[in-house]
Amino acid sequence: MIPSSFEYHRPASVSEALQLLQQYGEEAKIMSGGHSLLPSLKLRLSEPGHLIDISRISDLSYIREEGGVIAIGACSTHNAIGKSALVQEKIPMISQAALAIGDVQVRNRGTLGGSIAHADPAADWPASILASEAEIVVAGANGTRNIAAGDFFTGIFMTALEENEIITEIRIPIPPANTHSAYLKFPQPASRFALVGCAVMITRSNGSVERARVAFTGVSPSAFRDNAVEEAITGQAVNADSIKAAADKAAEGVDIMSDHYASQDYRKHLAKVYAKRALMAASN
Amino acid sequence: MGIPINVKVNGKEYSQEVEPRQLLVDFLRETLRLTGTHVGCDTSGCGACTILVDGNAVKSCTLLAVQVDGAEVTTIEGLSKNGDHPLQEGFKEEHGLQCGYCTPGMIMAAADLLTNNPNPSEQEIRHALEGNICRCTGYHNIVKSIQYAADKMQGKEVSHG
Numbered sequence A: 001m002i003p004s005s006f007e008y009h010r011p012a013s014v015s016e017a018l019q020l021l022q023q024y025g026e027e028a029k030i031m032s033g034g035h036s037l038l039p040s041l042k043l044r045l046s047e048p049g050h051l052i053d054i055s056r057i058s059d060l061s062y063i064r065e066e067g068g069v070i071a072i073g074a075c076s077t078h079n080a081i082g083k084s085a086l087v088q089e090k091i092p093m094i095s096q097a098a099l100a101i102g103d104v105q106v107r108n109r110g111t112l113g114g115s116i117a118h119a120d121p122a123a124d125w126p127a128s129i130l131a132s133e134a135e136i137v138v139a140g141a142n143g144t145r146n147i148a149a150g151d152f153f154t155g156i157f158m159t160a161l162e163e164n165e166i167i168t169e170i171r172i173p174i175p176p177a178n179t180h181s182a183y184l185k186f187p188q189p190a191s192r193f194a195l196v197g198c199a200v201m202i203t204r205s206n207g208s209v210e211r212a213r214v215a216f217t218g219v220s221p222s223a224f225r226d227n228a229v230e231e232a233i234t235g236q237a238v239n240a241d242s243i244k245a246a247a248d249k250a251a252e253g254v255d256i257m258s259d260h261y262a263s264q265d266y267r268k269h270l271a272k273v274y275a276k277r278a279l280m281a282a283s284n
Numbered sequence B: 001m002g003i004p005i006n007v008k009v010n011g012k013e014y015s016q017e018v019e020p021r022q023l024l025v026d027f028l029r030e031t032l033r034l035t036g037t038h039v040g041c042d043t044s045g046c047g048a049c050t051i052l053v054d055g056n057a058v059k060s061c062t063l064l065a066v067q068v069d070g071a072e073v074t075t076i077e078g079l080s081k082n083g084d085h086p087l088q089e090g091f092k093e094e095h096g097l098q099c100g101y102c103t104p105g106m107i108m109a110a111a112d113l114l115t116n117n118p119n120p121s122e123q124e125i126r127h128a129l130e131g132n133i134c135r136c137t138g139y140h141n142i143v144k145s146i147q148y149a150a151d152k153m154q155g156k157e158v159s160h161g
């Protein structure tokens, strides 16, 4: 399968990329890792006249600590993030989510910025981006703005990105001490996308949960924070009973997807099971 | 409209004009006639087209040739001069192939693994091959072939067959 013809551009900077976007408008498409875009170009689901390859812009690929935040350049690959010692030490859930994606070949090319821009309802990243309360830094013709993760994912393949905006950075707050985190998924056996993925972050003091963040991907058309589970575990001592009681509240009252991989009932069941397992994993 | 790229493939420099939409695997197979890299699915699922770009395993059906401008590419043909890389020897000794269709991709994925993890466990080998599908062998001998290569590359004694 061969994509339709297009002109290829490789800007050296974000401002050059933004200019190209302005110039070509609807004809243009940004490419980062190309691991969602190229498959769709090959199927001709998308036929842009201009492809703007931002993957070589050197100041979009980095992972660094900046005063209480881990700042990740949008074009950092899943593998670079998953293997980063800084990420593994400070927020293990983020590393686990990165390494849960697809296979090693996909992780060597696909990028964090590309994945969240694409907003596949079964993508792994959105759960831990929500649970970590990350901020998404976006550049556009009128400068840059920061979007809270909670406002970013708006629907199936839909985000708060405006036309002609580029994600440049993802900023993940380093959680307080006594915080443990985990990301666990039930992979769709063929594609390895998440049928259900659950990200959990728990901060404890004096043995009980002071703060909990729980988010799901794969369950509903858009990834979401599950406040009912968070509230149920907050203030509790962490043990098998409190975890089970909290996990049983998972995915209540949300629009649950149903497809030929999994029915609504089965997805809801998996959500409870993975909430339990992720809470357990984050309690050690 | 062709655009110029410079790429080192198996140690040799190429300066070539490519059409932007040309897939890397087609550049390798059709332009450079390096047909050791196979196309199984053409949809990023099977791993038969796996090669190394700057040492990292990637699926060449899901890259454009223009994306390797300035990079170093290694295909199965470039792994060793005489087909005697420990991985190639391992697949022969441990019967790691039947029809052989998946083999170049398996070997290149394994090459990436052994660079990053010279002494992998069986579980780690199986995990590293998640992106590669074999319809013949049942994987068992592929895992043994890679264990053989890992042992050999670390100077350990290797048992045959």
Ligand SMILES: Cc1cc2nc3c(=O)[nH]c(=O)nc-3n(C[C@H](O)[C@H](O)[C@H](O)COP(=O)(O)OP(=O)(O)OC[C@H]3O[C@@H](n4cnc5c(N)ncnc54)[C@H](O)[C@@H]3O)c2cc1C
Binding pocket: A029, A030, A031, A032, A033, A034, A035, A036, A037, A038, A039, A074, A075, A100, A101, A102, A103, A106, A109, A110, A111, A112, A113, A114, A115, A117, A118, A120, A122, A123, A124, A125, A161, A165, A166, A167, A168, A191, A192, A193, A194, B043, B044, B045, B062
């Ligand atoms: C075989 C296979 C298996 C996979 N398995 C999984 C899996 O298990 N879990 C999972 O989560 N994902 C999986 N993926 C998807 C993979 O993670 C992709 O890499 C990711 O979804 C997209 O990132 P990318 O960098 O490749 O983006 P691209 O394909 O380059 O771009 C995707 C979209 O985002 C836009 N875009 C890219 N970067 C930016 C930016 N910085 N700013 C604004 N817009 C941008 C593009 O215009 C395009 O519309 C799989 C992919 C393949 C091919």
Ligand code: FES
Binding pocket: B038, B039, B040, B041, B042, B043, B044, B045, B046, B047, B048, B049, B050, B059, B060, B061, B062
């Ligand atoms: S041919 Fe590239 S993954 Fe199957």
Ligand code: FES
Binding pocket: B096, B097, B098, B099, B100, B101, B102, B103, B133, B134, B135, B136, B137
């Ligand atoms: S040996 Fe036939 S597909 Fe693997």
